[in-house]
Amino acid sequence: MTMTLTVVRPLLVGVLIAVGMEVASSQDPAADFRQNCVSCHTIGGGRLTGPDLKNVEQRKDRDWLTRFIVDPRSLIDAGDPYALELLKDSRNAIMPTLPGMTRARANALLDLIAEESKLEKSHFVGIQISDRPFTSSDIETGRLLFLGRIPLTGGGPSCISCHTAHGVGALGGGSLAPDLTTVFERYEGRKTLSTWLTAPATPTMQSVYRNAPLQSEEVLALVAYFQSTLQRNPDDIATSRLNFVLLGLGGTIVVLGLFDVIWKGRLKSVRRTLVHRNESENDNV
Ligand code: HEC
Ligand code: HEC
Numbered sequence: 001m002t003m004t005l006t007v008v009r010p011l012l013v014g015v016l017i018a019v020g021m022e023v024a025s026s027q028d029p030a031a032d033f034r035q036n037c038v039s040c041h042t043i044g045g046g047r048l049t050g051p052d053l054k055n056v057e058q059r060k061d062r063d064w065l066t067r068f069i070v071d072p073r074s075l076i077d078a079g080d081p082y083a084l085e086l087l088k089d090s091r092n093a094i095m096p097t098l099p100g101m102t103r104a105r106a107n108a109l110l111d112l113i114a115e116e117s118k119l120e121k122s123h124f125v126g127i128q129i130s131d132r133p134f135t136s137s138d139i140e141t142g143r144l145l146f147l148g149r150i151p152l153t154g155g156g157p158s159c160i161s162c163h164t165a166h167g168v169g170a171l172g173g174g175s176l177a178p179d180l181t182t183v184f185e186r187y188e189g190r191k192t193l194s195t196w197l198t199a200p201a202t203p204t205m206q207s208v209y210r211n212a213p214l215q216s217e218e219v220l221a222l223v224a225y226f227q228s229t230l231q232r233n234p235d236d237i238a239t240s241r242l243n244f245v246l247l248g249l250g251g252t253i254v255v256l257g258l259f260d261v262i263w264k265g266r267l268k269s270v271r272r273t274l275v276h277r278n279e280s281e282n283d284n285v
Contacts, residue, residue: 029112030123032105036098038124039199039210043116045125046191049093049201051086055117062110069106071097093201127216129194134224142225143168145218156212159222162204166229177204184226194223 040050056065060082068075068083072095075083087094116122144150146165148158160168162177187193197219200206214222 029108042126043122043124048195048199053113066103066106070101127198129216129220138221138224139228142221145221153215154212156209181229184230190223194219
């Protein structure tokens with residue numbers, strides 16, 4: 001009896017250590033979800049770039065979902081009708097293939113999603129943006145955030161460094177990025193624009209704000225501001241666009257004028273030396 005124990009115990013310990021290591025090396029699904037999925041999915045908090053995953057297994061079976069998580073693109077490329085429908089609902093955003101994703105990891109994530117779906121409020125509902133009516137102070141805060149006069153809490157750059165809106169920034173702002181005057185309309189209103197800003201899915205926006213996400217109050221204020229830029233008299237917009245064009249034209253003329261002066265000066269001096277040289281050569285002959 002003691003004999004067997006002395007043999008078995010180290011074995012048992014070995015097995016336990018191996019199991020422990022296995023648990024430690026395979027990621028905790030909640031941490032995995034937080035790190036790799038929350039930028040595009042909530043569980044019960046509505047759609048972001050990707051669909052709300054609450055009760056996803058009532059829509060599609062486990063086997064299909066595992067295959068999709070491991071390699072989303074291949075099902076889309078294969079023309080799978082459900083995958084194509086998902087793609088359409090996501091405005092053609094394609095879920096990326098996550099590095100090192102395996103069937104086992106996908107299964108663990110789906111277990112987690114199933115557990116979280118049962119909770120009244122999942123840990124992954126995402127940030128909740130109030131749907132109270134906008135006030136004029138929201139609009140003003142949004143404008144100041146847009147202009148960078150109020151810094152963003154997350155430390156991200158202000159919008160004006162790349163965008164213009166409603167003629168604002170025509171001179172000071174960048175024109176690297178689309179004009180946002182009518183973005184409220186293009187993004188189909190408050191809800192869609194808010195969720196989009198919570199986790200922007202386009203390349204530049206994602207890389208800029210992934211590690212410096214906007215806070216829910218900031219999103220609310222910015223959306224209030226974009227609603228106001230949409231609603232202002234369209235003539236104003238036309239005027240400010242015209243001003244922009246005129247300013248641009250003015251600038252161009254000034255620059256051309258400068259070039260003209262510089263070139264004339266250079267031409268003159270070049271011509272003068274040539275002429276001089278010619279004259280002196282002629283003298284020599
Ligand atoms: C960059 C955004 C993005 C990330 C990150 C992302 N997904 Fe997705 N996901 C999508 C999109 C978009 C779809 C819809 C299908 C499509 O258009 O590719 C989707 C679809 C899904 C679906 C099918 C949903 C349904 O309604 O049937 C599941 C399940 C899913 N994702 C799980 C995950 C898990 C788990 C992670 C993290 C490991 C993850 N996704 C990370 C964007 C993302
Ligand atoms: C570093 C430059 C940069 C900054 C800063 C920036 N954006 Fe963007 N944004 C872009 C670019 C470039 C695009 C075009 C899509 C892309 O490449 O991400 C874009 C796209 C967008 C779109 C989609 C517009 C459309 O017409 O589809 C919205 C909305 C948006 N940005 C809002 C904001 C807001 C709000 C801020 C400030 C909190 C901001 N951006 C700050 C560069 C920037």
